[in-house]
Amino acid sequence: MDGDLIPLEKPRPERADAARNRRLLLDTARRMVAEDGAANVTMDGLAERAGVGKGTVYRRFRTRAGIFVALLDEGERDFQQRVLSGPPPLGPGGDPVDRLIAYGRGRVCFLLEHHAVARAALDRNQPVPAGGPGLTRPHIRYLLAQAGQGGRHLDALALQLTAALEGPVLLYLATPAEAPEAGEEPAWTRQLQALAEGWEVLVRRVCGSTP
Amino acid sequence: MDGDLIPLEKPRPERADAARNRRLLLDTARRMVAEDGAANVTMDGLAERAGVGKGTVYRRFRTRAGIFVALLDEGERDFQQRVLSGPPPLGPGGDPVDRLIAYGRGRVCFLLEHHAVARAALDRNQPVPAGGPGLTRPHIRYLLAQAGQGGRHLDALALQLTAALEGPVLLYLATPAEAPEAGEEPAWTRQLQALAEGWEVLVRRVCGSTP
DNA sequence: AGCATAAGCGGACTTTACCCCGCTTATATT
């Protein structure tokens, strides 16, 4: 009797071939995105180009959106690391308001960098992919609480700030033309500045720190 | 020579048969949404049920999402009317901050009421449907300016507040189970309260009016 | 090592959004 009481004991670690195929698919997908843009990545095309069956693709990433969620997730991992255990102001230890501001800038920057993929990760039939806000919203909520803000409206406020942070990129911004010629300043630098500064204003006012 | 200098002179008012078909399609679509839910409305099904060709549907509403945008638009018209020329606090004349708050509550209520349709109106390939934020964002921007807020960040702030208002419903909220048995309190009443109050807090703090 | 079994895999199949292009019909002009 091994402990089934700890439910995460061993969910079957993932077969070696499966892992190999996941890597293969993810890499292939990334290449296809780079070459033709996220919009032109099809399930059939990906399967063919990776040299596996279509069924395999669907087993790994439930839906088309799933691929992009996974792609995004991978790219996000080190950012999350810096948030959870890096140096302030992004990492733990500093003033919560500063952390909020730093988090916002980082997140918007990330989303803009991966704009096409981030949008492709949205799914008409699902509320929202697990990858993105899965960490953003609780983190904002946590920092708000740390800053002593929100009170009875903590949850709603966290939700709305999350939307204020991610919504513009996910919902309202048109996908800017593709990759800038190597070495050029990316086209979205202005947008990043605007959104990051707007976010800072928003957060400061919400938290009542220096209007 | 009639004036082509005024570009909106007469964009060809729309042929009578076309208008008839639009009404027919819109009504049919509404019925189908009510019966089977927005997710189960297909282009072929709609065309068949309305007794017109598929091509006709596509001509009227460029895409599937277009149908729902139109549906939403129609329902929104009287709300817009009240915003533009109704009595305060929603209509013109009152304190801008109060107008912002009232607008937010009204908009969230509307979006929750038409949640399924609103989500269906999103299009993977388009930044955002023209109908919704088309009025929301400029209105918020205008009221912010009226309230003397925003300054250099007016545009970004308006964008982010728009997202804070609409994002939760469009992005993060799961579609609640279908229509409540006639006469019952709709399931989303709680969510409406939470979001409306959160919005009020947000707006008040952003505008520095009674923290 | 051999076996049982559950997970992985492939590709044919279905459904659906969207395109295309020739025919029909409303409206402007004479």
Added chain:
DNA sequence: AATATAAGCGGGGTAAAGTCCGCTTATGCT
């Protein structure tokens, strides 16, 4: 009223997402 012409219309065609199910293969047990 007749005609020209641009808009409306229809339905067959394409491509891509997602499902199904039988075959294959890795892994745990003895």
